[in-house]
Amino acid sequence: MDAIQRMTLDAAAGWEVVACAAVGALKRRRLCLQYQSKTLENRMTTTKRDITREKLIEALNEDLSREYHAIISYVNYSQVLKGAAYMNIADELAIHAAEELAHALQIANHVDYLGGMPSVTPKPVKTSEKAEDMLRFDLESEKITIAHYRRRVKQAEHLNEYAIAESLRTILMQEQDHLIALATALGIDAPNPGIADE
Numbered sequence: 001m002d003a004i005q006r007m008t009l010d011a012a013a014g015w016e017v018v019a020c021a022a023v024g025a026l027k028r029r030r031l032c033l034q035y036q037s038k039t040l041e042n043r044m045t046t047t048k049r050d051i052t053r054e055k056l057i058e059a060l061n062e063d064l065s066r067e068y069h070a071i072i073s074y075v076n077y078s079q080v081l082k083g084a085a086y087m088n089i090a091d092e093l094a095i096h097a098a099e100e101l102a103h104a105l106q107i108a109n110h111v112d113y114l115g116g117m118p119s120v121t122p123k124p125v126k127t128s129e130k131a132e133d134m135l136r137f138d139l140e141s142e143k144i145t146i147a148h149y150r151r152r153v154k155q156a157e158h159l160n161e162y163a164i165a166e167s168l169r170t171i172l173m174q175e176q177d178h179l180i181a182l183a184t185a186l187g188i189d190a191p192n193p194g195i196a197d198e
C-alpha cells in the first residue's frame with residue numbers, strides 16, 4: 001500500500017471512527033471499529049489496486065495455467081468416469097475439454113498481443129476413482145475460473161482493452177455453462193462464484 005492509499009484509508013477510517021463512536025458500550029464499539037477497519041482494508045485492496053499491462057499479462061498467464069488444468073482434467077475425467085448414471089455427463093466433459101482448449105488458445109493470443117510470453121505450466125490436477133469427486137473437483141475449478149475472469153473483464157476494460165474484455169466475456173459464458181452442467185450432474189444448484197480480488 002503506497003502513501004496516498006494509506007492516507008485515503010486513514011481519512012476514511014476517521015469517518016468510520018465517528019460512526020462507531022455512536023455505538024454504545026465499549027466492547028460493542030471496539031468490535032465495530034475492528035469490523036470497519038477490516039472492511040476498509042478489503043475495499044482498498046479490491047477496488048484501488050492499480051492494474052497495468054504487465055499485471056494483466058501476469059494475471060492472464062495464471063488464467064492460461066487454469067485453462068491447461070481444465071483441459072487435462074476434462075480429458076482425464078471424461079474417459080475415467082464410470083457408471084450408467086454418469087454417461088451423459090462424461091460426454092459433456094469431452095465437449096468441455098475441446099472448449100477449454102479454445103479458451104487456452106484465445107488467452108495465449110491475448111498474452112502474446114500484450115507483449116508477454118504465454119505460460120506453459122498447468123495448475124496441478126487432482127485425480128480420484130470416484131465419479132462424484134471428479135465432478136466436485138471440476139465444479140470447484142470452474143468457480144475459481146469464473147471468479148477470476150469476472151475480475152479480468154474489469155481489468156481489461158480499465159486498460160481500454162475492450163476486445164480482450166469482449167473475448168473474456170465469451171469465455172465466461174462458456175465457463176458458466178460448464179458450472180451449470182456440473183452442478184446439474186451433482187443434483188445441486190449452481191453456486192455463485194463471486195469475483196476474485198485479482
Ligand SMILES: [Fe+2]
Binds near residue numbers: 067070099100103171
Ligand atoms: Fe476455460
Ligand SMILES: [Fe+2]
Binds near residue numbers: 096100142145175
Ligand atoms: Fe470451464
